[in-house]
Amino acid sequence: MVLDVNGVKHEVTVDPDVELLSVLRNELDLTGSKYGCGEGACGACTVLINGSPSRSCITPVTSVAGKEIITVEGLEKNGKLHAVQEAFLTTDPFQCSYCASGMIMSAVALLKNNPAPTEDAIIKALNGNICRCGTYPNIVKAIQLASKP
Amino acid sequence: MQHSTNLPHPFEPTQDELPPKPGHHFELDRRKFFKLFGGGLAVAFVLHDLFSFAGETLPPEPSSIPTSQVGAWIHIGEDGTVSVYTGKVEVGQNIRTSLSQIVSEELKVPISSIKMIMGDTHLVPYDAGTFGSRSTPQMGTQLRKAAATAREALVQMAAKNWNTAAKTLQAEKGTVIDPANNKKIGYGELTKGHQLLLPISDQASMTAAADWKVAGKSVRKINGRSFITGKHEYVSDMKLPGMLHGKVLRQPSYEAKLLEVDVSKAKAIPGVIVVHDGDFIGVAAPDVRTAGKALQAIKAKWDESTQHPSTANIFEYLVKNATAAASGRNAGNTKGSVQQGLTIADFTHAKTYNINYIAHVPLEPRAALAQWKDGKLTVWTGTQRPFGVQQDLAEVFKLPKEKVRVIMPDTGSGYGGKHSGEAAVEAARLAQEAKKPVKMVWTREEEFTWAYFRPGGVIEVNSGVTNDGTITAWKFTNYNSGSAGLNTQYKITHQQIAHLPSDSPLKQGSYRGLASTANVFARECHITDLARLIKMDQLHFRLKNSNDERLTAVLETAAKAFGWNSSAKSAGHGFGIAGGFEKGGYVATCAEVIVNSDKEVKVVRVTQAFECGAIVNPLHLENQVMGSIVQGLGGALFEAIDFADGKIRNSGLSAYRVPRFSDIPKIEIVTIDRKDLPSAGAGEAAIIGIAPAIRNAILDATGIALTTLPLLPNGVLG
Numbered sequence: 072m073v074l075d076v077n078g079v080k081h082e083v084t085v086d087p088d089v090e091l092l093s094v095l096r097n098e099l100d101l102t103g104s105k106y107g108c109g110e111g112a113c114g115a116c117t118v119l120i121n122g123s124p125s126r127s128c129i130t131p132v133t134s135v136a137g138k139e140i141i142t143v144e145g146l147e148k149n150g151k152l153h154a155v156q157e158a159f160l161t162t163d164p165f166q167c168s169y170c171a172s173g174m175i176m177s178a179v180a181l182l183k184n185n186p187a188p189t190e191d192a193i194i195k196a197l198n199g200n201i202c203r204c205g206t207y208p209n210i211v212k213a214i215q216l217a218s219k220p
Numbered sequence: 221m222q223h224s225t226n227l228p229h230p231f232e233p234t235q236d237e238l239p240p241k242p243g244h245h246f247e248l249d250r251r252k253f254f255k256l257f258g259g260g261l262a263v264a265f266v267l268h269d270l271f272s273f274a275g276e277t278l279p280p281e282p283s284s285i286p287t288s289q290v291g292a293w294i295h296i297g298e299d300g301t302v303s304v305y306t307g308k309v310e311v312g313q314n315i316r317t318s319l320s321q322i323v324s325e326e327l328k329v330p331i332s333s334i335k336m337i338m339g340d341t342h343l344v345p346y347d348a349g350t351f352g353s354r355s356t357p358q359m360g361t362q363l364r365k366a367a368a369t370a371r372e373a374l375v376q377m378a379a380k381n382w383n384t385a386a387k388t389l390q391a392e393k394g395t396v397i398d399p400a401n402n403k404k405i406g407y408g409e410l411t412k413g414h415q416l417l418l419p420i421s422d423q424a425s426m427t428a429a430a431d432w433k434v435a436g437k438s439v440r441k442i443n444g445r446s447f448i449t450g451k452h453e454y455v456s457d458m459k460l461p462g463m464l465h466g467k468v469l470r471q472p473s474y475e476a477k478l479l480e481v482d483v484s485k486a487k488a489i490p491g492v493i494v495v496h497d498g499d500f501i502g503v504a505a506p507d508v509r510t511a512g513k514a515l516q517a518i519k520a521k522w523d524e525s526t527q528h529p530s531t532a533n534i535f536e537y538l539v540k541n542a543t544a545a546a547s548g549r550n551a552g553n554t555k556g557s558v559q560q561g562l563t564i565a566d567f568t569h570a571k572t573y574n575i576n577y578i579a580h581v582p583l584e585p586r587a588a589l590a591q592w593k594d595g596k597l598t599v600w601t602g603t604q605r606p607f608g609v610q611q612d613l614a615e616v617f618k619l620p621k622e623k624v625r626v627i628m629p630d631t632g633s634g635y636g637g638k639h640s641g642e643a644a645v646e647a648a649r650l651a652q653e654a655k656k657p658v659k660m661v662w663t664r665e666e667e668f669t670w671a672y673f674r675p676g677g678v679i680e681v682n683s684g685v686t687n688d689g690t691i692t693a694w695k696f697t698n699y700n701s702g703s704a705g706l707n708t709q710y711k712i713t714h715q716q717i718a719h720l721p722s723d724s725p726l727k728q729g730s731y732r733g734l735a736s737t738a739n740v741f742a743r744e745c746h747i748t749d750l751a752r753l754i755k756m757d758q759l760h761f762r763l764k765n766s767n768d769e770r771l772t773a774v775l776e777t778a779a780k781a782f783g784w785n786s787s788a789k790s791a792g793h794g795f796g797i798a799g800g801f802e803k804g805g806y807v808a809t810c811a812e813v814i815v816n817s818d819k820e821v822k823v824v825r826v827t828q829a830f831e832c833g834a835i836v837n838p839l840h841l842e843n844q845v846m847g848s849i850v851q852g853l854g855g856a857l858f859e860a861i862d863f864a865d866g867k868i869r870n871s872g873l874s875a876y877r878v879p880r881f882s883d884i885p886k887i888e889i890v891t892i893d894r895k896d897l898p899s900a901g902a903g904e905a906a907i908i909g910i911a912p913a914i915r916n917a918i919l920d921a922t923g924i925a926l927t928t929l930p931l932l933p934n935g936v937l938g
């Protein structure tokens with residue numbers, strides 16, 4: 072089957088019931104999306120599928136054929152970081168950063184639909200993303216920095 | 221020769237935090253060193269010979285230099301690049317950044333010219349591990365001294381070159397400058413890339429915290445960009461040519477015994493390697509799915525007849541199976557006579573506190589990548605003790621330690637939960653058989669089941685107080701929770717404090733703040749109870765009895781910022797406070813809760829004051845303190861391991877609840893920068909105040925004195 076990841080079409084031969092996360096990480100060497108739980112409970116594996124944030128660890132790869140998949144590796148354009156990445160770089164909220172890609176992808180999806188979210192809207196949209204290092208308030212600050220005033 | 225680098229400091233780790241067998245590899249270093257330099261240590265350090273030329277033909281291998289020498293820690297390349305070698309590892313506490321700041325400050329080089337080489341047993345001096353908040357006080361001090369010594373030597377070399385007096389010269393941005401004539405020479409030109417063979421001097425003058433220009437500032441995370449672009453390679457992301465993926469057959473329950481096993485079907489799958497060695501059964505395959513299928517194809521029969529205690533009876537079990545009180549460094553204080561203290565009290569108070577087991581849940585589960593080459597083993601793994609894992613591997617595979625190299629890339633957190641090297645041993649065993657590199661990445665379920673937990677425990681407190689606010693008696697008996705934070709910080713004449721280890725049915729080990737999360741909880745709950753008995757304000761009672769001015773300072777700071785005396789409390793609201801110190805960090809936490817008519821409890825706000833000496837990086841300190849409060853909030857309110865029949869019943873993130881965005885109250889952090897005090901670590905003490913502060917606030921709001929951690933597994937009281 073053909074996967075459209077970060078604007079590039081990839082021909083992959085995989086078992087139909089394999090999850091997207093596994094294909095991204097093991098077949099396409101896109102390891103920016105992380106495994107944290109494998110059951111859709113932590114958000115570390117979040118990618119955008121046709122623009123909506125999705126847990127790639129519970130997404131069967133066959134269900135995304137022909138859809139546009141964006142991973143954290145696809146945000147940077149010509150060496151220029153996405154505004155959300157810039158905001159995270161400036162705010163510097165992460166500790167181990169293992170949650171970072173998932174947080175950033177969820178934030179990108181939120182801001183695309185709602186460029187100036189309230190704090191409550193941020194919390195609601197990001198509540199599926201766990202940061203075990205726990206700097207949630209500073210992650211909110213980073214997303215606010217990336218928001219349109 | 222002793223490790224001259226192990227500086228004594230007042231908060232050595234407790235027994236529970238220490239690796240089981242501290243390794244030494246100094247003999248080897250000395251031998252290599254003597255071989256390198258023939259004459260041994262008696263190198264005449266005349267200025268021109270300050271830097272050895274013996275290492276010229278060899279690649280720089282700083283771990284072969286005695287740790288008393290600058291070169292073991294710092295190398296300056298011909299191009300001015302500064303390599304810094306440390307056995308400390310980065311698990312998110314951002315010490316890659318803070319240690320760089322410290323070196324930049326002392327050596328007077330731009331931070332961008334520094335490359336930190338961390339946790340590679342082949343390259344860095346021996347280190348017991350990254351735990352106990354020792355990185356900043358111990359390693360920070362070590363690197364400061366090494367950098368200051370190097371800087372002074374560089375200035376002297378330039379002085380000699382220019383035939384002028386060293387004291388007229390300045391070190392700045394990686395160069396030595398003569399202000400008289402603006403002559404300049406780069407450090408790299410002076411060292412020509414040679415190893416810095418000069419003894420680290422205690423006399424080298426170090427920059428006082430008050431004069432810091434790089435340290436003490438909120439320098440952003442080093443390599444921050446590689447993390448937010450997904451480019452950083454955690455061990456679980458690594459790949460080697462021909463690499464296989466490993467899986468291990470786990471017991472269905474703890475202590476299950478293998479009766480029979482048939483691995484033939486697994487072996488028949490193309491590309492699959494099966495290892496059956498003693499009780500170890502593992503598979504490796506070219507991709508994760510095939511490895512998973514191979515594992516499923518193994519038919520095993522188990523004897524699961526062992527009886528296990530469960531969550532329902534664990535507290536009785538721990539008390540019943542307690543052994544004699546711990547001695548030595550882990551012994552509690554005993555003085556006066558508790559009996560006498562109870563007799564003279566106006567009120568006595570006895571309570572038992574129960575502490576559930578909790579999990580660290582590092583977001584990156586254990587992972588290791590192992591490769592054998594020419595009889596040598598290299599393992600990349602996320603561990604807080606690379607040298608400990610090297611030792612384990614050497615023992616398991618009967619290799620001399622120099623044939624085992626452990627490398628720790630910056631890892632997806634640990635919180636004291638990654639001291640061990642299980643995945644490393646498993647990957648190495650599979651790779652040995654497969655003759656190919658093998659990567660093991662634990663599943664979340666494996667991480668929940670086969671790693672280790674913060675101990676559960678029972679703490680009994682029996683105390684007495686007089687109406688004037690004097691604590692007359694304090695008997696504190698801790699079963700199985702561990703000894704960190706055991707002793708009291710209050711003035712008490714009659715005390716009897718003990719830690720009694722027990723037979724823990726679950727594997728237990730270090731945690732953030734370790735046992736102090738339990739001990740401080742029991743102590744600070746009980747202190748508030750005593751204050752209430754004599755109708756004294758709980759803050760005032762603490763200040764009156766505090767035995768430590770730094771504790772007093774954080775209590776007063778937190779209370780002021782929180783508005784302890786000034787803010788009005790509306791109906792259903794309650795205020796609580798708690799404080800303590802651990803590993804050189806002092807903390808006081810105020811919490812406000814609201815309890816509604818359905819007895820639902822919400823933590824509204826938390827104010828925490830924290831002091832750990834001179835602050836190296838204010839933003840990263842804030843992140844550490846915030847992270848501690850949030851992690852502590854989980855353990856305070858709802859985190860608990862649920863187990864029965866030798867199985868963990870909540871071994872996934874959908875069943876084991878950890879704090880999320882929506883759980884977070886308004887958090888205010890006030891840090892106190894004590895530039896007059898040495899910097900201490902911040903990863904631990906900041907976690908200990910939150911649980912008792914919330915519990916005391918619930919008591920204030922409702923009169924209900926909770927005694928079990930977590931306080932509200934279902935979110936409601938009672």
Ligand code: FES
Pocket residue numbers: 105106107108109110111112113114115116117126127128129
């Ligand atoms: S790994 Fe997909 S949600 Fe946790």
Ligand code: FES
Pocket residue numbers: 165166167168169170171201202203204205312583632633
């Ligand atoms: S920074 Fe470690 S999990 Fe978020």
